[in-house]
Amino acid sequence: MTDAHVPEVGGRFVVVPASYVFLLRDGLAGLEVLLQLRTNTGFMDGHWAAGAAGHVERGETAVEAAHREAAEEIGVSDLVLEFLTTMQRTRGGEPIDERVDFFFAARSWSGEPALQEGKAADLRWCPLDALDTLPGPVVPHERVVLEALRTRTLEPYSTHGFVTG
Numbered sequence: 001m002t003d004a005h006v007p008e009v010g011g012r013f014v015v016v017p018a019s020y021v022f023l024l025r026d027g028l029a030g031l032e033v034l035l036q037l038r039t040n041t042g043f044m045d046g047h048w049a050a051g052a053a054g055h056v057e058r059g060e061t062a063v064e065a066a067h068r069e070a071a072e073e074i075g076v077s078d079l080v081l082e083f084l085t086t087m088q089r090t091r092g093g094e095p096i097d098e099r100v101d102f103f104f105a106a107r108s109w110s111g112e113p114a115l116q117e118g119k120a121a122d123l124r125w126c127p128l129d130a131l132d133t134l135p136g137p138v139v140p141h142e143r144v145v146l147e148a149l150r151t152r153t154l155e156p157y158s159t160h161g162f163v164t165g
Contacts, residue, residue, distance in 0.1 A: 017056040019065040036120035062102035078110040089160035
């Protein structure tokens with residue numbers, strides 16, 4: 001039996017891929033990450049999120065998507081990307097929303113980060129050790145990656161939202 005809400009192609013389940021870019025810099029209080037305050041997206045509005053992120057388009061690699069999203073969302077280019085982790089995630093075990101997310105960091109780029117689209121209300125450099133001081137929550141699965149980055153416990157593969165037996 002097939003759930004009508006599960007996206008399928010040729011009888012196979014489809015997983016939605018996305019790329020995330022955390023710009024990093026050394027600040028007075030230690031390592032800082034550039035975060036945007038989501039708005040007008042319909043998903044996690046009012047939450048802080050990666051400076052740039054978005055779906056991988058057909059025929060595009062995750063790395064190409066990371067570069068494109070950084071240019072589109074915050075106006076930076078020539079990123080030197082460092083792979084952080086690949087996260088397979090779902091929403092509370094619901095099979096209607098399965099994702100695979102590719103997370104990258106960049107400490108080098110061209111241009112001054114600035115909001116380019118109407119999908120963010122603010123852009124802010126935040127000390128990685130002070131995420132709890134933000135005036136709002138961080139998108140939960142992104143916070144998992146940021147905490148692992150902060151504690152130097154990143155693994156190449158991670159999961160989020162799955163119910164284990």
